[in-house]
Amino acid sequence: MTSVSSDPLIGHTLEGRYVIHSRIARGGMATVYMATDNRLHRTVAIKAMHPHLAEDPDFRNRFEQEARNAAKLTHPNLVSVLDQGEEGETVYLVMEYLPGITLRELLKQQRFLTTEQTIEVSESILSGLSAAHAAGIIHRDLKPENVLLADDGRIKLADFGLARPASANTGTGQALLGTIAYLSPELVTRGVADKQSDVYAFGIMMFEMLTGEQPFTGDQPMQIAYQHAHDVVPAPSTLSSQSTPELDAIVLWATDKEPEKRPADAAEMLQAVEASHDGPAPDFATKVLGTQVLTTQLPCTTVVDPLPEEQPTPDAPAPAQEAIEPRSATALAYARGRKQRRKGAIMLGIVAGLAAIAAGVGWYFGSGPGSLVTVPELEGLTAEEATQALEGMNLIATTSECYALTTDVGGVVDLDPAPGTRVERESSVNLCISIGPESLETPDLTGLDLEEAQKKINEARFISGKVRAEQFSDQPEGTVLWTSTEDGDELPQMMPEQSVIDVVVSAGQLPEISDLSDAEAREKLAEAGLEIDDELGWLEYSDSVKADRVISAHYPADTMYRGDSVGLVVSRGPELFEIPDVSGMKLQEAIDLLSEAGFEPSTLVPEILRGMAEVKESVPGAGEMAPKGSEVQVKSVISL
Missing domain, CATH: 3.30.10.20 (Trypsin Inhibitor V; Chain A)
Known part of the structure; x- marks a missing residue:
């Protein structure tokens, strides 16, 4: 039979629509597969929750929460969730498929990123995360594994499985979620997360992109968590020449121990990264590149104090001032009147402008484009x-x-x-x-192996169903013998598109078990997928098979399938018969009697003298048991 993956979902069609081809990745909560959407004829990624977790209502709710969270978000830098569903024990999401690698894989290949790569990746991640924050969604699991780098150059943030609405208090009250290497201090100490927790996690990611290392490491997760809560993240430039003073300051700002001192959200962080292209902007310099941060964290950077205001020396003449001429009441009244006339002209202009706008709006919605x-x-x-x-x-x-x-x-x-x-x-x-589904001609699959048949079914715009049975036949194992509808009926010549086609495949030839021991025969039948039912078997005499060896299998039906029951016909050896008593008989009479009893008599007396010979005894003797056809020696004496 054609080899099939041990993963039961590979080759399966979910809800008659998504044909799963191969596994892409496996995580703690779910496995991601590449699949084909038969309805829209496109490649998608299927994220299926592990079956043992699907039984847990809490995990199931978190998985469904990801679908709801992602459905709210539409952004070029976020992986789109297209559908959500469940079939039996399989709970799944359908996402856009992005061939490529993750940021983690890129870091493994390069160890660290260049300054330009870091900025490009950071801007893409923060752009998508800004959209999530604007929609009130906190990601809560930012890490390089969740950043996808597509082959066509797109960079997208994925996996909102741990996300929570920012409007809800995000205290977990249970074990901390997210990867420990990127947890913010407040998550470690209080189990509470907000947008600034995402910012902290991104700061750790940015440190890792620039240096190829995480700032805090340890043998135990609690060691790393303790460092997040109590230690200060060093400047990336202390470990890597790829960082700049601006990027150092951004990382230190994002990873401040106190959430309120970090950027308010990803949008503010994005502005800082964009500003780092040409050096910090004035307001950014005040907030991020302040004297205290740079002198304590970046000793290699010098900040020049602002110059004091110039003071006149005692000997220097004071700057000349214009003489202010007192104004008369008449002059003040004239000035006030001129101001009122100017204000009236301005108001007239405003009214005229509003009238023009009103006329334009009337035209727009009357006969202009607004009439659409x-x-x-x-x-x-x-x-x-x-x-x-x-x-x-x-x-x-x-x-x-x-x-x-x-x-x-x-x-x-x-x-x-x-x-x-x-x-x-x-x-x-x-x-x-x-007018309903299109009626299409069903394909001829007889004689194809299972994989080719499934491919041909999909190409014909039908859905590959299940292997209905595996029938023993003369055809090679895995060959399609016949096809049926989903209800088991004979496949018609025409069917609506996307109808399910089931197949029956060959299980190969029935195993040969003649002359095997009972244990050997049972093992061979079990390997072929057959069940042994002792009530279907019996013992039988056999002249050709030794006692206690298997003569054959008893198949109760002409057509046998894997899982059917069979019996064993076991040899009792040849049947034995009693040798008659021929002593005292004439030799010829004894020979005739033994022959009639099925034995082969033999004698040393020539045939011409047999009429005068009398039987003395036989070997084997009278009353002994022997198989039919056995030789019996007749000993006799000749009477003269």
Whole structure:
């Protein structure tokens, strides 16, 4: 039979849609697979929770929380979650598939990143994390393993499995979540996380990108946790020449022990990283590159104190001042009147401007672009309902037919122009109306091996179902013998697309067990997947198979499958018969009697003298047991 992976999900189709091909990675909570979405014909990544964790309601809720959190986020630097579902014990997410490597793998290859690489990766991560923070989501598990570097150059942040809404108090009240090397001091000491905890974790990641090392290490997790809570992260430049004073300051700012002294969120951190391209901006220098930080953490950097204001020397003449001429009441009144006239002109201009804006708005929404209407979402409605909705918006409905898998016959599958498009009133909108799934010709799979058959099923736009049975036959093991529908009926010539096709494959030939011992025969049948039922077997005389050896297997049906029961026919050896008493008989009479009893008599008396010979005894003797066909020597005497 074609070899199949020990992972039961590989080759399986989830909910009749996602065909799983291979494993990408395995983590503490879930395994990630590469799969094909048969409905949309695209490659996706499937993240399936480990079955033993799916039984735990807490883990299950956290896994489903990831789907909800990620569904809120749409950003070029965040991995998109496309779907979520469960089938039996399998709880899974469907995500976009990004061929490439993780930041962890890149660090293993290079040990550390260059300054330019660090800034590029940091800006991408912080850009995606900013979107999460803006949506009120805390990641809580930032680490290089969760940063994906795609082959096409995209950088994306993944795995919101530990994420929590920032609006909720994020105290865990249980074991700390997240990787210990990136936990913030407040998570270690109080078990509480917020956006600034993510910022701290990113600061540790940035330190690792620049130096190739984590700032805190130890033999035990508690040793590392203690250092996070009590020790200060050193400047990256103390370990690596890739860092700059600006990057040193960013790392130290992000990893401050006190959360309120860190950047408020990823967006503020992103601004600092972007500013590091050309040196710190003035406000950034005040906040991050302050004298205290740089003199205590960066002794190699000098900050020049601001110059004191210039004071006049006692001998120097004071600066000349303009003489202020007193103003009369008349002059003040004139000035006040001029100011009022200026204010009136300004107000007149404002009113005129508002009038122009109002006229423009009237034009925009009357006969200008504002007169356009937005094509509504109508998928799933009946053709009649959708037509009425369009007519109510002064749009003209036209219809066409199209195949659809999930929309009932007569329902709207798609619109042209697409929903959300702005069009002029009285424009035509085409409604694509479902006529059900497309009927396709079913493929001929007989004689193919299982892997080829499954590939051909998918190529024909059907779903590869299960191996319904493994039947013993003359065909090689794993060869498809026949196909059926999901209900077990004979496969018709035409079926709707995405219908399930099951197969029956060959289990190879039935094992040969003749002349084996009982134990050897049982072992060989078990290896072939057959069950031994002693009630189906018996003992039987055999002239060719020794006693206690297996003559054959008893198969109760003409067609046998793996898992069926068989019996053993075991030899009792040859059947024995009693040798008749021929003593005192004439020799010829004795020979005839022994022959009739099934034995082979022999004598030394010539045939011409047998009429005068009388039997004295036989060997074996009378009453002894011997198989039919055995030789019996007849001893006799001749009477003259």
